[in-house]
Amino acid sequence: MTSVVAPPSRGSRGAARSGSQSRRSVSPWVYVASVLIGGITLAPVVYAVLSGFRSNGQLGANPVGLPDPWIFTNYTGVLTSGSFWQYALNSVIIAAVTTAIVVVAGVMAAYPLARYRFKGRQALFNVFVIGLMFPLTVAIIPLFLMVRDLHLTNTYWGVALPQAAFALPMTIVILRPFLMALPNELEEAAMLDGASRIGFFWRILVPLSGPGMVTTGVLAFVGSWNGYLLPLLLLNDPKLKTLPLGVADFSTQYSADTAGVLAFTSLAVIPALVFFLTMQKRIVSGLQGAVKG
Secondary structure (H helix, E strand, C coil), X not given: CCCCCCCCCHHHHHHHHHHHHHHHCCCHHHHXXXXXXXXXXXXXXXXXXXXXXXXXXXXXXXXXXCCCCCCXXXXXXXXXXXXXXXXXXXXXXXXXXXXXXXXXXXXXXXXXXXXXXXXXXXXXXXXXXXXXXXXHXXXXXXXXXXXXXXXXXXXXXXXXXXXXXXXXXXXXXXXXXXHHHCCHHHHHHHHHCCCCHHHHHHHHHHHHCHHHHHHHHHHHHHHHHCCCHHHHHHCCCHHHXXXXXXXXXXXXXXXXXXXXXXXXXXXXXXXXXXXXXXXXXXXXXXXXXXXXX
């Protein structure tokens, strides 16, 4: 007994054809533009890394040439310096504290804005949206006075708390759609099982919003790692300075050693760059989830 396979309908063939056409409709110029933008973005980083393997004489004779011969003393000199690792440790501590505050406070603030219905909810959310347009430089003087009056200058908390405060608007804007997208039936089922709102938040809602929390955490960590203005104003103790401040001090102290400055700068940038590239898929998936929500 033979089975008869029905031919594909016109609808399915039309859908397949339209899908293939949509995949083929991407212009080659899009890829060309992507390569150009990527090259322009990475060119300064590649130049700094390669120039760190050259001597000052090589840079003076041919600023855009390749190392010939390769010189490793610039990088080894930085890596064997105790000040570099002290700067790196300070940056890691401040970035970790900032990230923890941003993620925990952000998800707790986004939860009622997403799941509760109360008067003025949208207006309160708009306040955080307006915070996206409020730059740090505008509030730097009153912020410095506030931190000074709280006796938090020359402390990790004095830098981490303001950084977290200015990162919260973006965190709430990203996390709120995640929390709103969770079906109400899930919360109702948890309530029937005896879970409180707090229990539902910690046991169900927080794990399900993991992609958004990872996205906001990575953005907060990288932003804190690259922060310069706040540490410059609030950290006067050399033992508490971060890597951006260390780069500035090293550039001033060894201004004649261009190759050494480029090596120090490359080592200061590479950790954040590698961390960001490693987590880029999670960041993209988290932002896509926020847009869908």
